[in-house]
Amino acid sequence: MADIKVAAYICKGCGLGERLDTDALVKIAQKDGKVPMAKTHDFLCNADGVAMIKNDIANEGVTHVMIGACSRRAKTEAFHFPENAVARANLREGVVWIRPDTDEARETTQEMAEDYIRMGCAEVKAMTAPGGNPNTGGSKTLLVVGGGVTGMTTAIEASKTGYPVVLVEKSGALGGWAGMLYKRTPVHEPYKSPADTGVADLVSQVMGDSNIKLYLNATIAKTDGAPGRFVVDIATESGASHTEDIGAIVQATGFTLYDMNKLPELGGGKSPNVVDQAGLEALAKTAAAGDGVIRRPSDGQPVKSVVFVQCAGQRDPTGTHLSYCSGFCCNASIKQAMYFKDTNPAVDTTIIYTDLRTPGNGEDFYRSAQEKGVIFTKGKVAEVVPNGNTSTVKFKDLILGDTDAAMADVDLVVLATGQVANSGINIDAVAEKAEEGVVEVKPISILNLTYRQGKDVPQLKQGFTDSHFICFPYETRRTGIYTAGPVRRPMDIAQAREDATGAALKAIQALENAELGRAAHPRSGDLSFPKVRLEGCTQCKRCTVECPFGAIDEDEKRFPVFNESRCRRCGTCMGACPVRVISFENYSVNTVGAQIKAVDIPDEFSEKPRILILACENDAYPALDMAGMSRNEYSAFVRIIPIRCLGSVNTIWITDALNAGYDGVMMMGCKSGDEYQCHFVKGSELGRVRLSKIDDTLKTLNLEKERVRDLEVAITDIERVPDMINKYAAELVAVGPSPFKGF
Numbered sequence: 001m002a003d004i005k006v007a008a009y010i011c012k013g014c015g016l017g018e019r020l021d022t023d024a025l026v027k028i029a030q031k032d033g034k035v036p037m038a039k040t041h042d043f044l045c046n047a048d049g050v051a052m053i054k055n056d057i058a059n060e061g062v063t064h065v066m067i068g069a070c071s072r073r074a075k076t077e078a079f080h081f082p083e084n085a086v087a088r089a090n091l092r093e094g095v096v097w098i099r100p101d102t103d104e105a106r107e108t109t110q111e112m113a114e115d116y117i118r119m120g121c122a123e124v125k126a127m128t129a130p131g132g133n134p135n136t137g138g139s140k141t142l143l144v145v146g147g148g149v150t151g152m153t154t155a156i157e158a159s160k161t162g163y164p165v166v167l168v169e170k171s172g173a174l175g176g177w178a179g180m181l182y183k184r185t186p187v188h189e190p191y192k193s194p195a196d197t198g199v200a201d202l203v204s205q206v207m208g209d210s211n212i213k214l215y216l217n218a219t220i221a222k223t224d225g226a227p228g229r230f231v232v233d234i235a236t237e238s239g240a241s242h243t244e245d246i247g248a249i250v251q252a253t254g255f256t257l258y259d260m261n262k263l264p265e266l267g268g269g270k271s272p273n274v275v276d277q278a279g280l281e282a283l284a285k286t287a288a289a290g291d292g293v294i295r296r297p298s299d300g301q302p303v304k305s306v307v308f309v310q311c312a313g314q315r316d317p318t319g320t321h322l323s324y325c326s327g328f329c330c331n332a333s334i335k336q337a338m339y340f341k342d343t344n345p346a347v348d349t350t351i352i353y354t355d356l357r358t359p360g361n362g363e364d365f366y367r368s369a370q371e372k373g374v375i376f377t378k379g380k381v382a383e384v385v386p387n388g389n390t391s392t393v394k395f396k397d398l399i400l401g402d403t404d405a406a407m408a409d410v411d412l413v414v415l416a417t418g419q420v421a422n423s424g425i426n427i428d429a430v431a432e433k434a435e436e437g438v439v440e441v442k443p444i445s446i447l448n449l450t451y452r453q454g455k456d457v458p459q460l461k462q463g464f465t466d467s468h469f470i471c472f473p474y475e476t477r478r479t480g481i482y483t484a485g486p487v488r489r490p491m492d493i494a495q496a497r498e499d500a501t502g503a504a505l506k507a508i509q510a511l512e513n514a515e516l517g518r519a520a521h522p523r524s525g526d527l528s529f530p531k532v533r534l535e536g537c538t539q540c541k542r543c544t545v546e547c548p549f550g551a552i553d554e555d556e557k558r559f560p561v562f563n564e565s566r567c568r569r570c571g572t573c574m575g576a577c578p579v580r581v582i583s584f585e586n587y588s589v590n591t592v593g594a595q596i597k598a599v600d601i602p603d604e605f606s607e608k609p610r611i612l613i614l615a616c617e618n619d620a621y622p623a624l625d626m627a628g629m630s631r632n633e634y635s636a637f638v639r640i641i642p643i644r645c646l647g648s649v650n651t652i653w654i655t656d657a658l659n660a661g662y663d664g665v666m667m668m669g670c671k672s673g674d675e676y677q678c679h680f681v682k683g684s685e686l687g688r689v690r691l692s693k694i695d696d697t698l699k700t701l702n703l704e705k706e707r708v709r710d711l712e713v714a715i716t717d718i719e720r721v722p723d724m725i726n727k728y729a730a731e732l733v734a735v736g737p738s739p740f741k742g743f
């Protein structure tokens with residue numbers, strides 16, 4: 001390693017000087033931290049304090065900076081020294097703000113601060129300054145897949161900001177689902193009548209924009225590369241192939257209505273007079289092109305009575321059909337009922353619903369339909385029985401409790417069947433299931449990614465693309481590839497347009513970040529990236545399999561190949577690697593291990609247990625900081641180390657801590673599973689699978705299982721986290737001191 005010079009700076013502002021013996025902290029940095037230069041400052045984050053550090057960097061040859069002050073989440077702009085390795089000892093939120101200002105507490109509070117100084121010095125010495133991903137891309141072009149409202153809006157919005165767009169649509173025309181509509185639900189005052197779809201306007205904007213290159217009748221044959229340097233092969237129906245250099249991708253492939261043929265009990269597929277919402281739109285368009293009268297498909301007679309069946313195959317608790325609500329179909333049926341009422345108020349129009357869901361200004365639209373004479377019946381349709389040119393609709397009246405309610409001689413029945421995502425089929429999963437003889441589905445792929453982990457972006461169990469719906473709704477598990485519109489969750493046109501705008505901006509950020517060699521969110525701007533010491537690699541493939549973002553491929557010799565700009569810097573690969581050859585410049589097995597070892601462990605007679613907390617930096621660590629800001633007190637026995645993700649935890653840290661005499665280890669990570677909160681999607685889940693084996697380690701060491709605790713923590717847990725810590729500290733006192741103290 002090149003020569004390093006470490007300096008420690010300890011702040012006396014924000015009450016630190018009054019509550020802590022900062023001169024003693026300087027001595028700890030010098031003696032235990034072995035830092036040649038250690039200073040205090042009255043307000044380290046002010047211009048004078050920052051200038052002092054900058055001066056030492058410029059004139060004293062300081063390469064590594066340890067700041068003992070506020071949390072690493074505070075004053076990030078002031079303490080930004082991009083050319084240097086920087087560590088932060090959290091003395092404010094992590095010590096004085098969570099400890100009572102009493103004589104009794106003074107000693108343990110000071111001990112806490114001293115340990116954080118030791119840990120900060122140890123950490124910074126194990127770091128190097130992140131250099132940035134050298135393998136950057138250069139393409140600023142956005143690929144949009146899908147030419148419906150979402151795709152067109154994405155393309156137009158991106159183009160308006162100056163980014164070139166390639167728009168690929170598999171059919172011969174732009175418009176998608178909205179292009180099939182006669183009218184849409186209104187989005188402007190007075191919200192009383194169906195409105196123009198706006199599709200023609202979007203199409204003319206796309207066609208008139210020289211910044212948007214359009215491929216119709218085209219599909220994606222291959223997507224290779226990484227953000228900033230995707231190479232995409234586009235196949236056209238004519239057999240031609242075109243290659244485009246792409247910076248980021250938005251998949252806006254929309255939805256297909258749930259197949260009504262799967263609902264024979266509701267008449268689906270049994271009569272031409274039972275249609276889905278798309279079928280009704282087609283009838284309305286035909287009518288508008290003629291005399292305005294919607295006609296019965298079976299014999300062309302004017303429709304005199306129509307029944308709309310809501311939730312057809314949706315919100316199905318049995319799981320046979322769709323278990324979810326598509327959210328748009330109540331308003332769509334109201335709109336379609338108005339097609340009849342607006343041309344002939346004498347047509348009987350009945351909407352049978354279990355719950356009518358028309359949020360926002362949909363309420364005005366619903367009232368307008370009532371005024372126009374649309375009948376709303378709260379009921380659950382059991383059966384639609386076609387008979388000749390009419391049908392009988394049998395239902396349970398949910399107001400009267402009548403289980404045998406029925407409407408006879410209905411000319412037309414419209415089934416609100418809901419949205420199914422056009423997300424492609426996970427080709428690998430299909431192949432696996434086919435091997436088991438479970439399904440026979442023709443594999444299709446939309447993006448045809450050349451990634452080791454599959455050809456398409458991962459999907460949730462209902463087929464919608466994965467989305468961190470709380471924090472990063474457009475995210476997929478493939479960096480630089482975003483999904484927008486109904487392919488990621490059921491939605492209406494207005495929501496799809498908002499989605500498109502958001503996804504366009506995220507995609508632009510991704511290609512800009514890629515060019516600068518830095519991470520995409522949630523570690524936006526991070527210049528570190530995983531480095532692997534291949535000579536130590538055993539080709540076990542754990543990193544390639546576990547990376548939640550498909551960032552790692554394999555070369556022909558089966559060594560891992562890191563695609564840096566696909567990487568989110570979660571560290572899951574680092575936690576997975578059994579031989580510990582993966583590290584980041586500023587986050588590694590060593591940077592955390594050194595902190596664990598730096599803590600001064602009191603002997604077994606001191607009655608001062610030591611608890612190591614490995615806290616996820618996305619949720620748990622901010623919650624702990626906010627606990628400090630709220631002055632929620634917690635035990636002085638804990639020593640907290642922020643980690644990038646539970647997935648990055650290498651079990652060696654826990655073994656080391658237990659061997660060193662810590663009395664307990666608390667792991668704080670985000671919720672995993674289907675409703676995950678983990679910012680790295682699978683990171684906390686993978687980490688937990690690894691940690692589940694820690695029981696074996698405890699048995700080997702002959703330690704009680706209470707010594708390691710895995711906890712789910714959300715960012716809002718600012719009261720719960722201190723409570724958990726205090727309870728655990730009390731529990732450990734009861735368990736007794738670790739037998740490893742003093743060894």
Ligand code: SF4
Pocket residue numbers: 530546547548549550551552562566567568569570571572573574
């Ligand atoms: S596991 Fe995380 S840090 Fe490692 S390559 Fe994948 S995204 Fe990057």
Ligand code: SF4
Pocket residue numbers: 532536537538539540541542543544560576577578579580581582
């Ligand atoms: S996990 Fe480690 S040892 Fe296994 S393939 Fe990846 S780098 Fe090599």
